[in-house]
Amino acid sequence: MSQINKLKIFNDPIYGFITIPNALIYDLIQHPYFQRLRRISQMGLSYLVYPGANHTRFHHALGCMHIMQKAVDALRFKGIVISNEEENALYIAILLHDIGHGPFSHAMESSIVEDVHHEAISLLFMQQLNQEFEGKLGLAIQVFKGDYHRKFMLQLISSQLDMDRMDYLKRDSFYSGVSEGNVNSERIIQMMNVVDDVLVIEEKGIYSVEKFLMSRRLMYWQVYLHKTSLVAESILTKILKRAKELTLKGEQLGASSPLTFFMENKITLATFEPAILDLFSKLDDFDIISALKSWQNHPDFILSSLSKMIINRDLLKIKLSGDKVSNEIVMQLKEQFSQENGITLLEADYFVFRGKIKNQAYSKVAEPIRILMKDKTIEDIVDASDQLNFKAASKFVIKHYLCFPKQLL
Template sequence: MNKRKIFNDPVYGFVTIPYPIVFDLIEHPYFQRLRRIKQVSLTHYVYPGALHTRFHHALGALHLMGQAIDVLRSKGTTITEEEARGAAIAILLHDIGHGPFSHTLEHTLINVHHEALSLLFMEALNVTFDGALSLAIQIFKDEYPKKFLHQLVSGQLDMDRMDYLNRDSFFTGVHEGVIGYDRIIKMLAVHNDELVVEEKGIYSIEKFLIARRLMYWQVYLHKTVLGVEQMLIQAWRRAKALAGQSVELGVSGGLRYFLYNSPTGDDFGKNRKELIGQFAKMDDYDIMYALKTFMQHPDFVLSFLAGSIIDRRLFKIELQNEPFDPAYIQKIRRAAMEVFDVSEDLVGHLVFHGSESNRAYNTARDEIKILFKNGEVRPMSQSLDYGIQSEEIRKYYLCYPKQLNKPTQAFNVG
């Protein structure tokens, strides 16, 4: 059977599946689940076109990996067919451990990082495919001698970031995120088994970092997106609390399992088959169905949050560069307790605050290295005026129901 399949991707055009095993992995139910998990969670509440999935992204990253391997080979880097296949599998499966709504519920529904879950999925699939994923797992874990293969999967200039910036920009319509991915890939090279960028690509890298910073604050951490995602987190925290009291919530399947149980990373290691099986049953549709069920629940906080998310009655969100005055927060909490008749131990689900930060370029991680024409290799931090991209930007948020806008006296601090 010919398994050299072609997908028509809206971003790159025709994408060829390079190896039969890659096609088999795509056909596996674990991977098909990614069709039902949106790439950017609830971002479509602000950008209606942002309905693309982790499935789209994985195929796009696979396509870019193939291009990168071809470029490196053309420059004399030895990459065997087995290594190319391993890198393709590693990038294809790099996000397979994402749960419903991706990062939003990552530490609320299950307190295990998605990369750890991706590795567990890969190990489970390695058993199914008789060890054919062993090299891919080595590359994914950065245990393979050719470090540049791991850097193509997970690094500051990896195919993951290259695709999601391009794809998320395409589907949101935020053109500031568009990057010259093809030029960047053509500028890649290998020096001492590490990924480097040729000197003439330095300004393409600078634009890439600027695009990443702009996308974070215009899309991923857009104040309205941040607000609705925090509402979802609060709904789930309330549901978990009720489940901990053995309150019936009307959900089933894998979602019920993880609401009424809280397995740790160690538990996943010990009972991998059972827990991965339960986890693989969950996707965005389960969460949305649960929210619609919660709308009818007698618990006011849960039903109010669920209904607000489903009907897009979004909370007010304030954003600023400094922490909020505790007295200001307390005034709003007291107003919420009065308006909604909730106790002090529950009002935190309706009035909540925190902070988000982003650093477009992290000098604490493996730096992007620039290869100069004279053969010298220097970190990017010593090669260009990158300062604004390396600084951490932190913003503080405060969310509360819009009904609290009416009793303005509640906000008179002092």
């Protein structure tokens, strides 16, 4: 009887070779729940702006695990005691931190699976896997939930300087071609230390942290909040909302059975049972794209028009402004579009709408990034930095936008 070699390596364009540390991690990666991440885009519809941005959440999760291995090695080298069980818990928690993402996740969270965030679904997946793997994920779940007494372990997974952010900035920068996001994660990891079970960065790593925060700010404006990505995601949200509206009225729409189920039922966190979780695990980007290809020929004017916009990348016009768009302008555009296309003002809401986006490089309210000074005192990065404009990075910058059909120009 042949034995499967579970100590595999992956060839990654960012880090080179990524090794799987043990058989349990291999089995988790092989699980259908995790393999689904190969079919979930890391950057949603950003490929409509940056053609190379087609990498997946599978890539990202493996990258996070790899740099977590580097972080564990760096901390142990400095004398921080991390047991084998704790080490494994860190690898499992970071590997599975994004497993709850749905297709084009942010559009899904506000339309099909209403107000159930991917973090909550990730936890449900981890709890289900814990049952299947006979309790071997127990400590990882504790860490993921923030229930473990060693605070630095949660900070490595979810904080303002975690492995998740360090990987996605570097990876998204590489695949999009936007070089501003290329952070020096290796340097930051080598500068990490732990004081009283809290993660700190040694003072000589301060400039790398400053670069990291500035890179994140620039990546949000240039990539994640790019106006074309923003309007495409808004259109997709509207499509899913309209599809659900029609389905609940008894219309038969061409869609896969998992997608049809979520359109026919109102799912909340309280009703997310194992059977529903299993159905969710069968949803991926291909369900949505396949549905859009079908819906572009549907007799409903709203559903077909919006679906064609995504399929053909012929999107609504979007204008950004520092000031809020007035009700008068929005109403004027709605009235014009409804008259030209014979639809109601309520239906025109699908084509003319406004909103706002906000960007904040660093939050003073959230868990701070702590700098360990040479005199052994600990300071917040904002206070430790000698950059005069760095305090401005912790302020919210808000931009307002207006979306409307191009023919209204």
